Amino acid sequence: MGRAPCCDKANVKRGPWLPEEDAVLRSYIEKHGTGGNWIALPLKAGLNRCGKSCRLRWLNYLRPDIKHGGFTEEEDNVIFSLYSKLGSRWSIIASHLRGRTDNDIKNYWNTKLKKKLIMSSYNTTTTMDPSKTPPPALLPATAVKSESSSHTTDSISKLCSSPFSSSNYFSSLINDQEGSMSSSTITAYDVSGSSSNSRRDRNWPAGDEDTLLSEFDLGLLSEMLGDYGSEEMLGEVPPPLLWTASELMYSQ
DNA sequence: AATCCCTACAACCGCCCTTAC
DNA sequence: CGTAAGGGCGGTTGTAGGGAT
Incomplete structure:
Protein backbone atom coordinates (compact mmCIF):
# COMPACT_ATOMS: atom_id res chain seq x y z
CA MET A 1 0.00 0.00 0.00
CA ARG A 63 15.34 31.35 8.55
CA PRO A 64 17.02 34.42 10.04
CA ASP A 65 20.47 32.84 10.48
CA ILE A 66 20.87 31.70 6.86
CA LYS A 67 23.86 32.77 4.78
CA HIS A 68 23.63 32.69 0.99
CA GLY A 69 26.54 32.47 -1.43
CA GLY A 70 29.98 33.86 -0.71
CA PHE A 71 31.52 30.59 0.38
CA THR A 72 34.97 31.13 1.84
CA GLU A 73 38.09 29.12 1.08
CA GLU A 74 37.87 27.72 4.57
CA GLU A 75 34.31 26.56 4.00
CA ASP A 76 35.38 24.98 0.71
CA ASN A 77 38.03 23.02 2.54
CA VAL A 78 35.59 21.86 5.18
CA ILE A 79 33.21 20.68 2.48
CA PHE A 80 35.98 18.90 0.56
CA SER A 81 37.20 17.23 3.68
CA LEU A 82 33.78 16.11 4.90
CA TYR A 83 32.71 14.96 1.46
CA SER A 84 35.79 12.77 1.26
CA LYS A 85 34.80 11.11 4.51
CA LEU A 86 31.03 11.09 4.27
CA GLY A 87 30.10 11.35 0.62
CA SER A 88 26.89 13.23 -0.14
CA ARG A 89 25.60 13.43 3.42
CA TRP A 90 24.74 17.07 2.90
CA SER A 91 22.81 17.58 6.09
CA ILE A 92 25.74 16.36 8.17
CA ILE A 93 28.16 18.51 6.19
CA ALA A 94 25.84 21.48 6.65
CA SER A 95 25.82 20.96 10.39
CA HIS A 96 29.54 21.77 10.39
CA LEU A 97 29.04 25.10 8.64
CA ARG A 98 27.15 27.74 10.58
CA GLY A 99 24.39 29.37 8.59
CA ARG A 100 24.64 26.99 5.63
CA THR A 101 21.87 24.66 4.55
CA ASP A 102 22.21 21.22 3.08
CA ASN A 103 20.50 22.39 -0.09
CA ASP A 104 22.89 25.30 -0.42
CA ILE A 105 25.94 23.12 0.01
CA LYS A 106 24.58 20.51 -2.37
CA ASN A 107 24.00 23.13 -5.05
CA TYR A 108 27.39 24.70 -4.39
CA TRP A 109 29.08 21.34 -4.72
CA ASN A 110 27.29 20.44 -7.92
CA THR A 111 27.90 23.78 -9.61
CA LYS A 112 31.26 24.97 -8.32
CA LEU A 113 33.26 22.66 -6.11
CA LYS A 114 33.03 19.64 -8.36
CA LYS A 115 34.66 21.62 -11.14
CA LYS A 116 37.17 23.18 -8.80
CA LEU A 117 38.15 19.69 -7.77
CA ILE A 118 38.64 18.54 -11.33
CA MET A 119 40.62 21.64 -12.24
CA SER A 120 42.83 21.28 -9.17
CA SER A 121 43.56 17.71 -10.05
CA TYR A 122 44.26 18.64 -13.61
CA ASN A 123 46.62 21.41 -12.61
CA THR A 124 48.54 19.27 -10.16
CA THR A 125 48.87 16.18 -12.33
CA THR A 126 49.29 17.44 -15.86
CA THR A 127 52.54 18.26 -17.54
CA MET A 128 50.78 19.77 -20.51
CA ASP A 129 50.45 23.46 -21.09
CA PRO A 130 46.92 24.42 -19.97
CA SER A 131 46.92 27.35 -22.35
CA LYS A 132 47.19 24.93 -25.24
CA THR A 133 45.38 21.90 -23.92
CA PRO A 134 41.85 22.18 -22.58
CA PRO A 135 41.39 20.65 -19.14
CA PRO A 136 39.54 17.34 -19.08
CA ALA A 137 36.43 19.01 -17.80
CA LEU A 138 36.22 20.97 -21.04
CA LEU A 139 36.84 18.10 -23.40
CA PRO A 140 34.00 16.38 -25.26
CA ALA A 141 31.24 14.66 -23.38
CA THR A 142 32.41 11.11 -23.59
CA ALA A 143 34.91 9.79 -21.14
CA VAL A 144 38.34 10.85 -22.22
CA LYS A 145 41.81 9.53 -21.78
CA SER A 146 44.88 11.68 -21.60
CA GLU A 147 48.58 11.22 -21.20
CA SER A 148 48.38 13.10 -17.96
CA SER A 149 46.40 10.35 -16.34
CA SER A 150 46.66 10.09 -12.64
CA HIS A 151 44.52 7.10 -11.75
CA THR A 152 45.47 3.54 -12.39
CA THR A 153 42.70 1.20 -13.39
CA ASP A 154 43.62 -0.76 -10.35
CA SER A 155 42.91 2.08 -7.97
CA ILE A 156 39.69 2.96 -9.77
CA SER A 157 38.62 -0.65 -9.74
CA LYS A 158 39.18 -0.49 -6.01
CA LEU A 159 36.78 2.40 -5.86
CA CYS A 160 34.28 0.46 -7.93
CA SER A 161 34.36 -2.40 -5.52
CA SER A 162 34.28 -0.04 -2.55
CA PRO A 163 31.10 0.59 -0.60
CA PHE A 164 30.57 3.79 -2.56
CA SER A 165 29.64 1.95 -5.68
CA SER A 166 25.99 1.43 -6.39
CA SER A 167 26.18 0.70 -10.08
CA ASN A 168 28.32 -1.27 -12.46
CA TYR A 169 28.52 1.56 -14.92
CA PHE A 170 31.95 2.67 -13.86
CA SER A 171 33.34 -0.84 -14.00
CA SER A 172 31.88 -1.52 -17.40
CA LEU A 173 33.20 1.79 -18.64
CA ILE A 174 36.66 0.85 -17.49
CA ASN A 175 36.38 -2.55 -19.11
CA ASP A 176 35.23 -0.95 -22.33
CA GLN A 177 38.12 1.43 -22.24
CA GLU A 178 40.68 -1.18 -21.32
CA GLY A 179 39.71 -3.07 -24.39
CA SER A 180 40.71 -0.20 -26.60
CA MET A 181 43.41 1.47 -24.59
CA SER A 182 47.06 0.73 -24.81
CA SER A 183 47.67 2.48 -21.54
CA SER A 184 46.39 0.97 -18.33
CA THR A 185 45.49 4.33 -16.96
CA ILE A 186 42.38 6.43 -16.96
CA THR A 187 42.09 10.06 -16.16
CA ALA A 188 39.39 12.64 -15.97
CA TYR A 189 35.79 12.49 -17.09
CA ASP A 190 33.70 15.36 -18.24
CA VAL A 191 31.84 17.07 -15.47
CA SER A 192 30.61 20.11 -17.28
CA GLY A 193 27.29 18.40 -17.79
CA SER A 194 26.13 18.75 -14.23
CA SER A 195 23.05 20.66 -15.25
CA SER A 196 19.93 18.85 -16.23
CA ASN A 197 20.02 20.24 -19.77
CA SER A 198 23.48 18.95 -20.51
CA ARG A 199 22.68 15.67 -18.88
CA ARG A 200 19.73 15.17 -21.16
CA ASP A 201 21.68 16.31 -24.19
CA ARG A 202 24.32 13.67 -23.68
CA ASN A 203 21.98 10.71 -23.40
CA TRP A 204 23.66 9.32 -20.36
CA PRO A 205 21.67 6.67 -18.59
CA ALA A 206 19.73 8.39 -15.84
CA GLY A 207 21.49 8.28 -12.52
CA ASP A 208 24.59 6.45 -13.64
CA GLU A 209 26.60 9.51 -14.55
CA ASP A 210 26.17 10.88 -11.08
CA THR A 211 27.33 7.65 -9.57
CA LEU A 212 30.24 7.77 -11.91
CA LEU A 213 31.06 11.34 -10.96
CA SER A 214 30.59 10.65 -7.32
CA GLU A 215 33.03 7.80 -7.46
CA PHE A 216 35.44 9.84 -9.47
CA ASP A 217 35.12 12.79 -7.09
CA LEU A 218 36.09 10.53 -4.26
CA GLY A 219 39.08 9.27 -6.15
CA LEU A 220 40.25 12.79 -6.83
CA LEU A 221 39.61 13.85 -3.30
CA SER A 222 41.61 10.95 -2.05
CA GLU A 223 44.58 12.27 -3.93
CA MET A 224 44.04 15.87 -3.02
CA LEU A 225 43.62 15.06 0.63
CA GLY A 226 46.54 12.72 0.70
CA ASP A 227 45.80 9.97 3.12
CA TYR A 228 42.35 8.94 2.08
CA GLY A 229 42.98 7.47 -1.35
CA SER A 230 45.30 4.73 -0.31
CA GLU A 231 44.02 1.22 -0.67
CA GLU A 232 44.61 0.74 3.03
CA MET A 233 42.36 3.68 3.84
CA LEU A 234 39.68 2.58 1.43
CA GLY A 235 39.62 -0.70 3.20
CA GLU A 236 39.35 1.00 6.55
CA VAL A 237 36.46 3.34 5.90
CA PRO A 238 33.94 2.47 8.55
CA PRO A 239 30.90 1.02 6.78
CA PRO A 240 28.25 2.68 8.93
CA LEU A 241 29.29 6.07 7.59
CA LEU A 242 29.27 5.09 3.98
CA TRP A 243 26.91 2.25 3.38
CA THR A 244 23.23 2.69 2.91
CA ALA A 245 20.96 0.50 4.95
CA SER A 246 20.23 -1.73 1.97
CA GLU A 247 23.92 -2.06 1.11
CA LEU A 248 24.61 -3.10 4.66
CA MET A 249 21.78 -5.59 4.52
CA TYR A 250 23.06 -7.22 1.36
CA SER A 251 26.64 -7.21 2.54
CA GLN A 252 25.85 -9.52 5.41
C1' DA B 1 18.26 40.84 -32.87
C1' DA B 2 17.38 36.13 -32.37
C1' DT B 3 18.60 31.86 -30.86
C1' DC B 4 21.19 28.58 -28.44
C1' DC B 5 23.65 26.95 -24.62
C1' DC B 6 25.28 26.97 -19.99
C1' DT B 7 25.15 28.11 -15.12
C1' DA B 8 23.13 28.71 -10.78
C1' DC B 9 19.88 27.77 -7.56
C1' DA B 10 15.08 27.39 -5.88
C1' DA B 11 11.81 24.03 -5.55
C1' DC B 12 9.86 19.54 -5.98
C1' DC B 13 9.81 14.38 -5.73
C1' DG B 14 10.08 10.17 -3.67
C1' DC B 15 11.96 7.37 -0.38
C1' DC B 16 13.41 6.18 4.31
C1' DC B 17 13.26 6.95 9.25
C1' DT B 18 10.94 8.09 13.41
C1' DT B 19 7.18 8.45 16.27
C1' DA B 20 2.51 8.31 17.94
C1' DC B 21 -1.35 5.62 18.43
C1' DC C 1 3.60 -5.07 17.44
C1' DG C 2 1.76 -3.09 13.27
C1' DT C 3 0.37 0.81 10.84
C1' DA C 4 -0.15 5.47 9.41
C1' DA C 5 1.46 10.06 9.33
C1' DG C 6 4.92 13.56 9.57
C1' DG C 7 9.71 14.88 9.18
C1' DG C 8 14.08 14.69 7.00
C1' DC C 9 17.09 13.84 3.39
C1' DG C 10 19.37 13.13 -1.15
C1' DG C 11 18.45 13.28 -5.86
C1' DT C 12 16.35 15.56 -9.62
C1' DT C 13 14.01 19.04 -12.26
C1' DG C 14 12.53 23.69 -13.79
C1' DT C 15 13.70 27.99 -15.07
C1' DA C 16 15.70 32.72 -15.04
C1' DG C 17 19.51 35.10 -16.53
C1' DG C 18 23.62 35.87 -18.96
C1' DG C 19 27.10 34.93 -22.40
C1' DA C 20 28.24 33.05 -26.94
C1' DT C 21 27.21 32.40 -31.63
Whole structure:
Protein backbone atom coordinates (compact mmCIF):
# COMPACT_ATOMS: atom_id res chain seq x y z
CA MET A 1 0.00 0.00 0.00
CA GLY A 2 1.42 3.38 -0.98
CA ARG A 3 1.67 6.35 1.30
CA ALA A 4 -1.10 8.88 1.40
CA PRO A 5 0.02 12.18 -0.13
CA CYS A 6 0.89 14.86 2.43
CA CYS A 7 -1.42 17.36 0.75
CA ASP A 8 -3.82 17.78 -2.12
CA LYS A 9 -1.23 18.48 -4.78
CA ALA A 10 -3.84 19.46 -7.33
CA ASN A 11 -5.12 22.29 -5.18
CA VAL A 12 -2.00 23.75 -3.62
CA LYS A 13 0.15 26.41 -5.23
CA ARG A 14 3.52 25.29 -6.52
CA GLY A 15 6.56 26.95 -8.01
CA PRO A 16 8.47 30.02 -6.88
CA TRP A 17 7.37 31.75 -3.72
CA LEU A 18 6.05 35.30 -3.89
CA PRO A 19 7.35 37.93 -1.47
CA GLU A 20 3.85 38.12 0.05
CA GLU A 21 3.86 34.39 0.73
CA ASP A 22 7.29 34.66 2.31
CA ALA A 23 6.01 37.45 4.52
CA VAL A 24 3.00 35.42 5.61
CA LEU A 25 5.10 32.37 6.42
CA ARG A 26 7.78 34.35 8.22
CA SER A 27 5.25 36.31 10.20
CA TYR A 28 3.33 33.20 11.23
CA ILE A 29 6.41 31.27 12.35
CA GLU A 30 7.81 34.25 14.23
CA LYS A 31 4.54 34.56 16.12
CA HIS A 32 3.56 30.94 16.61
CA GLY A 33 6.56 28.79 15.75
CA THR A 34 6.12 25.78 13.54
CA GLY A 35 3.88 24.08 16.05
CA GLY A 36 5.71 20.86 15.36
CA ASN A 37 3.43 20.11 12.46
CA TRP A 38 4.38 21.37 9.04
CA ILE A 39 1.47 19.66 7.31
CA ALA A 40 -1.06 21.66 9.33
CA LEU A 41 0.92 24.90 9.26
CA PRO A 42 -0.11 26.27 5.85
CA LEU A 43 -3.78 25.95 6.75
CA LYS A 44 -3.27 27.79 10.03
CA ALA A 45 -1.10 30.44 8.39
CA GLY A 46 -3.51 30.93 5.52
CA LEU A 47 -1.13 29.73 2.85
CA ASN A 48 -2.21 27.64 -0.10
CA ARG A 49 1.00 25.64 -0.05
CA CYS A 50 2.08 22.12 0.76
CA GLY A 51 3.44 21.75 4.29
CA LYS A 52 6.64 20.28 2.98
CA SER A 53 7.05 23.23 0.68
CA CYS A 54 6.64 25.61 3.64
CA ARG A 55 9.18 23.67 5.64
CA LEU A 56 11.70 23.78 2.82
CA ARG A 57 11.12 27.47 2.21
CA TRP A 58 11.65 28.28 5.88
CA LEU A 59 14.67 26.05 6.42
CA ASN A 60 16.48 26.89 3.20
CA TYR A 61 15.60 30.51 2.69
CA LEU A 62 13.62 32.39 5.33
CA ARG A 63 15.34 31.35 8.55
CA PRO A 64 17.02 34.42 10.04
CA ASP A 65 20.47 32.84 10.48
CA ILE A 66 20.87 31.70 6.86
CA LYS A 67 23.86 32.77 4.78
CA HIS A 68 23.63 32.69 0.99
CA GLY A 69 26.54 32.47 -1.43
CA GLY A 70 29.98 33.86 -0.71
CA PHE A 71 31.52 30.59 0.38
CA THR A 72 34.97 31.13 1.84
CA GLU A 73 38.09 29.12 1.08
CA GLU A 74 37.87 27.72 4.57
CA GLU A 75 34.31 26.56 4.00
CA ASP A 76 35.38 24.98 0.71
CA ASN A 77 38.03 23.02 2.54
CA VAL A 78 35.59 21.86 5.18
CA ILE A 79 33.21 20.68 2.48
CA PHE A 80 35.98 18.90 0.56
CA SER A 81 37.20 17.23 3.68
CA LEU A 82 33.78 16.11 4.90
CA TYR A 83 32.71 14.96 1.46
CA SER A 84 35.79 12.77 1.26
CA LYS A 85 34.80 11.11 4.51
CA LEU A 86 31.03 11.09 4.27
CA GLY A 87 30.10 11.35 0.62
CA SER A 88 26.89 13.23 -0.14
CA ARG A 89 25.60 13.43 3.42
CA TRP A 90 24.74 17.07 2.90
CA SER A 91 22.81 17.58 6.09
CA ILE A 92 25.74 16.36 8.17
CA ILE A 93 28.16 18.51 6.19
CA ALA A 94 25.84 21.48 6.65
CA SER A 95 25.82 20.96 10.39
CA HIS A 96 29.54 21.77 10.39
CA LEU A 97 29.04 25.10 8.64
CA ARG A 98 27.15 27.74 10.58
CA GLY A 99 24.39 29.37 8.59
CA ARG A 100 24.64 26.99 5.63
CA THR A 101 21.87 24.66 4.55
CA ASP A 102 22.21 21.22 3.08
CA ASN A 103 20.50 22.39 -0.09
CA ASP A 104 22.89 25.30 -0.42
CA ILE A 105 25.94 23.12 0.01
CA LYS A 106 24.58 20.51 -2.37
CA ASN A 107 24.00 23.13 -5.05
CA TYR A 108 27.39 24.70 -4.39
CA TRP A 109 29.08 21.34 -4.72
CA ASN A 110 27.29 20.44 -7.92
CA THR A 111 27.90 23.78 -9.61
CA LYS A 112 31.26 24.97 -8.32
CA LEU A 113 33.26 22.66 -6.11
CA LYS A 114 33.03 19.64 -8.36
CA LYS A 115 34.66 21.62 -11.14
CA LYS A 116 37.17 23.18 -8.80
CA LEU A 117 38.15 19.69 -7.77
CA ILE A 118 38.64 18.54 -11.33
CA MET A 119 40.62 21.64 -12.24
CA SER A 120 42.83 21.28 -9.17
CA SER A 121 43.56 17.71 -10.05
CA TYR A 122 44.26 18.64 -13.61
CA ASN A 123 46.62 21.41 -12.61
CA THR A 124 48.54 19.27 -10.16
CA THR A 125 48.87 16.18 -12.33
CA THR A 126 49.29 17.44 -15.86
CA THR A 127 52.54 18.26 -17.54
CA MET A 128 50.78 19.77 -20.51
CA ASP A 129 50.45 23.46 -21.09
CA PRO A 130 46.92 24.42 -19.97
CA SER A 131 46.92 27.35 -22.35
CA LYS A 132 47.19 24.93 -25.24
CA THR A 133 45.38 21.90 -23.92
CA PRO A 134 41.85 22.18 -22.58
CA PRO A 135 41.39 20.65 -19.14
CA PRO A 136 39.54 17.34 -19.08
CA ALA A 137 36.43 19.01 -17.80
CA LEU A 138 36.22 20.97 -21.04
CA LEU A 139 36.84 18.10 -23.40
CA PRO A 140 34.00 16.38 -25.26
CA ALA A 141 31.24 14.66 -23.38
CA THR A 142 32.41 11.11 -23.59
CA ALA A 143 34.91 9.79 -21.14
CA VAL A 144 38.34 10.85 -22.22
CA LYS A 145 41.81 9.53 -21.78
CA SER A 146 44.88 11.68 -21.60
CA GLU A 147 48.58 11.22 -21.20
CA SER A 148 48.38 13.10 -17.96
CA SER A 149 46.40 10.35 -16.34
CA SER A 150 46.66 10.09 -12.64
CA HIS A 151 44.52 7.10 -11.75
CA THR A 152 45.47 3.54 -12.39
CA THR A 153 42.70 1.20 -13.39
CA ASP A 154 43.62 -0.76 -10.35
CA SER A 155 42.91 2.08 -7.97
CA ILE A 156 39.69 2.96 -9.77
CA SER A 157 38.62 -0.65 -9.74
CA LYS A 158 39.18 -0.49 -6.01
CA LEU A 159 36.78 2.40 -5.86
CA CYS A 160 34.28 0.46 -7.93
CA SER A 161 34.36 -2.40 -5.52
CA SER A 162 34.28 -0.04 -2.55
CA PRO A 163 31.10 0.59 -0.60
CA PHE A 164 30.57 3.79 -2.56
CA SER A 165 29.64 1.95 -5.68
CA SER A 166 25.99 1.43 -6.39
CA SER A 167 26.18 0.70 -10.08
CA ASN A 168 28.32 -1.27 -12.46
CA TYR A 169 28.52 1.56 -14.92
CA PHE A 170 31.95 2.67 -13.86
CA SER A 171 33.34 -0.84 -14.00
CA SER A 172 31.88 -1.52 -17.40
CA LEU A 173 33.20 1.79 -18.64
CA ILE A 174 36.66 0.85 -17.49
CA ASN A 175 36.38 -2.55 -19.11
CA ASP A 176 35.23 -0.95 -22.33
CA GLN A 177 38.12 1.43 -22.24
CA GLU A 178 40.68 -1.18 -21.32
CA GLY A 179 39.71 -3.07 -24.39
CA SER A 180 40.71 -0.20 -26.60
CA MET A 181 43.41 1.47 -24.59
CA SER A 182 47.06 0.73 -24.81
CA SER A 183 47.67 2.48 -21.54
CA SER A 184 46.39 0.97 -18.33
CA THR A 185 45.49 4.33 -16.96
CA ILE A 186 42.38 6.43 -16.96
CA THR A 187 42.09 10.06 -16.16
CA ALA A 188 39.39 12.64 -15.97
CA TYR A 189 35.79 12.49 -17.09
CA ASP A 190 33.70 15.36 -18.24
CA VAL A 191 31.84 17.07 -15.47
CA SER A 192 30.61 20.11 -17.28
CA GLY A 193 27.29 18.40 -17.79
CA SER A 194 26.13 18.75 -14.23
CA SER A 195 23.05 20.66 -15.25
CA SER A 196 19.93 18.85 -16.23
CA ASN A 197 20.02 20.24 -19.77
CA SER A 198 23.48 18.95 -20.51
CA ARG A 199 22.68 15.67 -18.88
CA ARG A 200 19.73 15.17 -21.16
CA ASP A 201 21.68 16.31 -24.19
CA ARG A 202 24.32 13.67 -23.68
CA ASN A 203 21.98 10.71 -23.40
CA TRP A 204 23.66 9.32 -20.36
CA PRO A 205 21.67 6.67 -18.59
CA ALA A 206 19.73 8.39 -15.84
CA GLY A 207 21.49 8.28 -12.52
CA ASP A 208 24.59 6.45 -13.64
CA GLU A 209 26.60 9.51 -14.55
CA ASP A 210 26.17 10.88 -11.08
CA THR A 211 27.33 7.65 -9.57
CA LEU A 212 30.24 7.77 -11.91
CA LEU A 213 31.06 11.34 -10.96
CA SER A 214 30.59 10.65 -7.32
CA GLU A 215 33.03 7.80 -7.46
CA PHE A 216 35.44 9.84 -9.47
CA ASP A 217 35.12 12.79 -7.09
CA LEU A 218 36.09 10.53 -4.26
CA GLY A 219 39.08 9.27 -6.15
CA LEU A 220 40.25 12.79 -6.83
CA LEU A 221 39.61 13.85 -3.30
CA SER A 222 41.61 10.95 -2.05
CA GLU A 223 44.58 12.27 -3.93
CA MET A 224 44.04 15.87 -3.02
CA LEU A 225 43.62 15.06 0.63
CA GLY A 226 46.54 12.72 0.70
CA ASP A 227 45.80 9.97 3.12
CA TYR A 228 42.35 8.94 2.08
CA GLY A 229 42.98 7.47 -1.35
CA SER A 230 45.30 4.73 -0.31
CA GLU A 231 44.02 1.22 -0.67
CA GLU A 232 44.61 0.74 3.03
CA MET A 233 42.36 3.68 3.84
CA LEU A 234 39.68 2.58 1.43
CA GLY A 235 39.62 -0.70 3.20
CA GLU A 236 39.35 1.00 6.55
CA VAL A 237 36.46 3.34 5.90
CA PRO A 238 33.94 2.47 8.55
CA PRO A 239 30.90 1.02 6.78
CA PRO A 240 28.25 2.68 8.93
CA LEU A 241 29.29 6.07 7.59
CA LEU A 242 29.27 5.09 3.98
CA TRP A 243 26.91 2.25 3.38
CA THR A 244 23.23 2.69 2.91
CA ALA A 245 20.96 0.50 4.95
CA SER A 246 20.23 -1.73 1.97
CA GLU A 247 23.92 -2.06 1.11
CA LEU A 248 24.61 -3.10 4.66
CA MET A 249 21.78 -5.59 4.52
CA TYR A 250 23.06 -7.22 1.36
CA SER A 251 26.64 -7.21 2.54
CA GLN A 252 25.85 -9.52 5.41
C1' DA B 1 18.26 40.84 -32.87
C1' DA B 2 17.38 36.13 -32.37
C1' DT B 3 18.60 31.86 -30.86
C1' DC B 4 21.19 28.58 -28.44
C1' DC B 5 23.65 26.95 -24.62
C1' DC B 6 25.28 26.97 -19.99
C1' DT B 7 25.15 28.11 -15.12
C1' DA B 8 23.13 28.71 -10.78
C1' DC B 9 19.88 27.77 -7.56
C1' DA B 10 15.08 27.39 -5.88
C1' DA B 11 11.81 24.03 -5.55
C1' DC B 12 9.86 19.54 -5.98
C1' DC B 13 9.81 14.38 -5.73
C1' DG B 14 10.08 10.17 -3.67
C1' DC B 15 11.96 7.37 -0.38
C1' DC B 16 13.41 6.18 4.31
C1' DC B 17 13.26 6.95 9.25
C1' DT B 18 10.94 8.09 13.41
C1' DT B 19 7.18 8.45 16.27
C1' DA B 20 2.51 8.31 17.94
C1' DC B 21 -1.35 5.62 18.43
C1' DC C 1 3.60 -5.07 17.44
C1' DG C 2 1.76 -3.09 13.27
C1' DT C 3 0.37 0.81 10.84
C1' DA C 4 -0.15 5.47 9.41
C1' DA C 5 1.46 10.06 9.33
C1' DG C 6 4.92 13.56 9.57
C1' DG C 7 9.71 14.88 9.18
C1' DG C 8 14.08 14.69 7.00
C1' DC C 9 17.09 13.84 3.39
C1' DG C 10 19.37 13.13 -1.15
C1' DG C 11 18.45 13.28 -5.86
C1' DT C 12 16.35 15.56 -9.62
C1' DT C 13 14.01 19.04 -12.26
C1' DG C 14 12.53 23.69 -13.79
C1' DT C 15 13.70 27.99 -15.07
C1' DA C 16 15.70 32.72 -15.04
C1' DG C 17 19.51 35.10 -16.53
C1' DG C 18 23.62 35.87 -18.96
C1' DG C 19 27.10 34.93 -22.40
C1' DA C 20 28.24 33.05 -26.94
C1' DT C 21 27.21 32.40 -31.63
